[in-house]
Amino acid sequence: MKVAQTIFQSGDHRWLAITRDPARPDYVIDTNEYLVTDGTQALMCDPGGLEIFPSVFSTVSNECNPNGITALFSSHQDPDVISSLALWLEFNPTIRCYTSWLWASFIPHFGGTRETFVPIPDQGMPIVLGALKLQAVPAHYLHSSGNFHLYDPAARLLFSGDVGAALLPIDAGLFVTDFAQHIRHAEGFHRRWMGSNEAKRDWCERAAGLDIDLLCPQHGAIYCGQDVQRFINWFDELEVGVVDRKAGT
Amino acid sequence: METDDVPSGSSPAAMLEQVVLVNEDIKQVVRNAFRINLMALNAILMARRAGSAAGFGIVAREMRELSEALVHSMRTLRALSDELLYAVTYVMRHARIEHVLARAATQSTRAQGNLREVLRATAARRIDLERHVAGQCAALATDLRSAVGISRVADSLAHMAKIEASWASDHRAGLDTVSEELASSLRGILPLLQALSTKLEAIHR
Ligand SMILES: [Fe+2]
Ligand SMILES: [Fe+2]
Numbered sequence: 001m002k003v004a005q006t007i008f009q010s011g012d013h014r015w016l017a018i019t020r021d022p023a024r025p026d027y028v029i030d031t032n033e034y035l036v037t038d039g040t041q042a043l044m045c046d047p048g049g050l051e052i053f054p055s056v057f058s059t060v061s062n063e064c065n066p067n068g069i070t071a072l073f074s075s076h077q078d079p080d081v082i083s084s085l086a087l088w089l090e091f092n093p094t095i096r097c098y099t100s101w102l103w104a105s106f107i108p109h110f111g112g113t114r115e116t117f118v119p120i121p122d123q124g125m126p127i128v129l130g131a132l133k134l135q136a137v138p139a140h141y142l143h144s145s146g147n148f149h150l151y152d153p154a155a156r157l158l159f160s161g162d163v164g165a166a167l168l169p170i171d172a173g174l175f176v177t178d179f180a181q182h183i184r185h186a187e188g189f190h191r192r193w194m195g196s197n198e199a200k201r202d203w204c205e206r207a208a209g210l211d212i213d214l215l216c217p218q219h220g221a222i223y224c225g226q227d228v229q230r231f232i233n234w235f236d237e238l239e240v241g242v243v244d245r246k247a248g249t
Numbered sequence: 250m251e252t253d254d255v256p257s258g259s260s261p262a263a264m265l266e267q268v269v270l271v272n273e274d275i276k277q278v279v280r281n282a283f284r285i286n287l288m289a290l291n292a293i294l295m296a297r298r299a300g301s302a303a304g305f306g307i308v309a310r311e312m313r314e315l316s317e318a319l320v321h322s323m324r325t326l327r328a329l330s331d332e333l334l335y336a337v338t339y340v341m342r343h344a345r346i347e348h349v350l351a352r353a354a355t356q357s358t359r360a361q362g363n364l365r366e367v368l369r370a371t372a373a374r375r376i377d378l379e380r381h382v383a384g385q386c387a388a389l390a391t392d393l394r395s396a397v398g399i400s401r402v403a404d405s406l407a408h409m410a411k412i413e414a415s416w417a418s419d420h421r422a423g424l425d426t427v428s429e430e431l432a433s434s435l436r437g438i439l440p441l442l443q444a445l446s447t448k449l450e451a452i453h454r
Contacts, residue, residue: 061334085346091262
């Protein structure tokens with residue numbers, strides 16, 4: 001089973017990180033799932049792959065009643081993000097999935113019907129959960145061509161999908177504690193996966209304008225406080241869209 | 250309950266829905282059991298303060314031992330319930346794959362022929378997984394029965410504590426309140442445990 005940890009709580013408003021699955025086979029990339037709840041209502045960010053669904057579902061059930069999950073937020077179309085969709089729908093067919101309009105007819109290959117998807121326009125949109133007003137923030141081409149992050153202004157938390165991802169050993173902590181040391185595990189990933197320097201610059205400006213205490217990626221560790229700005233600055237200067245000819249062979 | 254019967258008659262998704270409800274009830278029961286354990290500790294402290302209430306002190310210590318056993322049983326219950334959830338979700342994932350394969354087999358006789366062996370193996374694997382779920386249901390039921398047993402004895406002890414409290418010369422009101430609280434919490438937990446057993450039987454059936 002995975003580990004669940006509350007990363008933000010204020011009254012009924014809570015963010016839960018579901019991370020580090022010791023039972024995960026090593027050929028499957030490790031993912032973080034995030035659950036935001038307002039009282040009994042919950043939304044799951046990047047619910048993960050078909051392979052890890054049993055682990056994610058039982059970990060979530062330990063922390064809250066999964067019947068309260070009314071929505072999924074799929075930052076993009078990748079299998080590690082949303083290939084568990086059919087199983088979530090089997091448990092609750094009324095769950096809605098927010099995703100880029102670009103992928104609304106591709107993700108149904110993993111499951112779901114026309115009614116399942118709420119397509120997000122390119123400029124983003126507000127997403128209401130109970131009393132919370134979340135915001136889908138554009139992050140196109142980072143790395144997917146239709147890509148969104150989810151911002152919670154009340155928690156000052158940005159779920160950043162693959163941006164900020166790092167490939168860490170399984171026993172790594174949940175939070176970044178030594179930025180210089182951590183970022184070494186993120187560099188190769190960002191250079192290769194992120195496709196556009198222009199899109200990256202755009203995102204860095206947008207992110208710098210948001211008030212963020214916690215930057216929560218789908219892989220690796222969470223950046224807090226000063227490390228959020230450190231990450232944005234680092235990313236701004238990094239040249240992306242580079243293929244290392246020696247790697248991947 | 251304790252046979253290796255394969256649960257049948259409901260889809261994995263329907264079964265998961267029931268198991269989720271059981272898990273929610275278990276979380277509730279576990280919270281109550283932890284509260285009872287704290288109350289029992291409180292009863293010991295009260296007895297010590299009341300000095301002269303020796304009989305009450307003995308009952309309170311027995312009560313604390315029982316409530317520790319209850320907490321232990323609850324920890325097992327939580328762990329078993331986690332495992333059951335995992336196992337049922339796993340069956341659901343497997344059934345989804347089986348369903349897609351079965352649909353592929355209906356497309357043509359050639360496809361049916363090619364997939365016959367695969368489908369057979371997939372069905373056999375599902376039966377294995379379902380047997381595993383049945384075993385987990387049975388283990389959960391056993392632990393529930395032991396929790397019911399412990400709670401019953403604790404309930405009678407709480408009544409004895411009330412009688413002992415009435416004999417005490419000091420702090421009688423305090424001892425009386427603490428034993429009444431224990432008795433009413435135990436009265437609350439017993440029907441929850443019994444309702445859980447019934448729900449579990451419904452899943453297993
Ligand atoms: Fe991705
Ligand atoms: Fe990813």
